[in-house]
Amino acid sequence: MITQRAVEAIEASDTDELLRVIDGYCTARAWEDLVELRARCGEALSRGKQLWGVEEHIRYRLALEAPPSFAGVVVSEGRSRFALGPLPEVAASTKTWKELAPHLDPGPERETVAAERVIRGETVDEQITGLPSSLMGWEPRYQLATYKRDKVEAPSPPGPETMPTQLPDEAEVIEDPHSAGALGDLVEPWTDQSNGRSQIVTVEGDHLAAVAALGLPGARIGQLSAQSALAWMGWAAASGGAHGRRRGAAAGRYLAWWAVAALADLEWPVSEEALGSSLDQMTWHWFDDGSPETGWVLRLAVAIPELGLAWAIASTDLA
Numbered sequence: 001m002i003t004q005r006a007v008e009a010i011e012a013s014d015t016d017e018l019l020r021v022i023d024g025y026c027t028a029r030a031w032e033d034l035v036e037l038r039a040r041c042g043e044a045l046s047r048g049k050q051l052w053g054v055e056e057h058i059r060y061r062l063a064l065e066a067p068p069s070f071a072g073v074v075v076s077e078g079r080s081r082f083a084l085g086p087l088p089e090v091a092a093s094t095k096t097w098k099e100l101a102p103h104l105d106p107g108p109e110r111e112t113v114a115a116e117r118v119i120r121g122e123t124v125d126e127q128i129t130g131l132p133s134s135l136m137g138w139e140p141r142y143q144l145a146t147y148k149r150d151k152v153e154a155p156s157p158p159g160p161e162t163m164p165t166q167l168p169d170e171a172e173v174i175e176d177p178h179s180a181g182a183l184g185d186l187v188e189p190w191t192d193q194s195n196g197r198s199q200i201v202t203v204e205g206d207h208l209a210a211v212a213a214l215g216l217p218g219a220r221i222g223q224l225s226a227q228s229a230l231a232w233m234g235w236a237a238a239s240g241g242a243h244g245r246r247r248g249a250a251a252g253r254y255l256a257w258w259a260v261a262a263l264a265d266l267e268w269p270v271s272e273e274a275l276g277s278s279l280d281q282m283t284w285h286w287f288d289d290g291s292p293e294t295g296w297v298l299r300l301a302v303a304i305p306e307l308g309l310a311w312a313i314a315s316t317d318l319a
Contacts, residue, residue: 063091072103089248092116115250140227143235160222171213176202182262187315189244196317207301210312229284241317
């Protein structure tokens with residue numbers, strides 16, 4: 001049963017005090033009390049108390065810290081509008097598929113939890129739309145978010161060393177809306193929900209021609225492995241940029257696969273063998289203009305030498 005202190009904080013709409021109460025329940029692992037506190041906050045909302053943020057924070061803390069029987073329930077309820085990240089990713093960051101599966105209702109949240117556990121190296125007994133239920137040998141170790149009670153840490157992958165490189169004076173830009181759209185999907189929250197900017201080009205030529213087509217007067221360029229490029233694309237697509245909603249590592253993996261399939265002109269859903277083979281035919285590079293990088297940055301150039309085609313994406317979002 002919740003304390004009188006908690007009841008008084010609800011009636012006073014004292015969110016700071018309620019957050020302290022929540023911290024205390026989590027430290028004591030008093031999950032039943034936390035569930036009751038959430039129900040009381042929900043009832044108070046119907047009486048005009050401005051406690052929606054508190055109620056959502058309780059869902060987040062249950063997904064993150066509570067045992068699977070509690071976490072599975074709040075994840076199965078559906079999307080959380082104000083949590084630090086998607087609750088399937090939050091729960092999957094601290095609990096295994098075997099622990100969570102019995103407590104998840106059928107539906108998209110269950111599938112997303114399974115996909116998040118695959119990202120973390122598990123093989124799951126659940127069908128995942130468009131992707132295999134285990135990591136492929138040619139995939140990277142994707143960047144994962146670390147969730148804490150009041151923040152999320154999601155650092156970018158390490159970048160390669162770059163060297164000043166002479167760019168060609170001209171580049172033959174061509175229209176390729178399908179590939180451009182797939183690359184743009186990687187950073188959609190940056191540009192649609194935040195203050196980000198993105199430029200994408202397709203050219204006849206190599207990666208240098210693609211970078212030149214962006215209009216840069218000069219560039220520093222470093223080579224990336226296909227695994228590193230996938231990690232960068234997955235990281236960007238998982239994030240929300242400075243102010244957008246985080247989509248999660250599972251969504252990042254999906255969108256990275258989707259982008260590679262679009263560049264290779266493969267039909268979707270794509271087989272892992274076809275995608276892996278297409279990656280072997282691509283060269284990947286990171287580029288920058290030599291200025292300090294802050295905020296969220298994705299600068300990739302990719303070429304398929306056999307086709308004589310290349311693409312470049314330059315995306316940034318400042319905090």
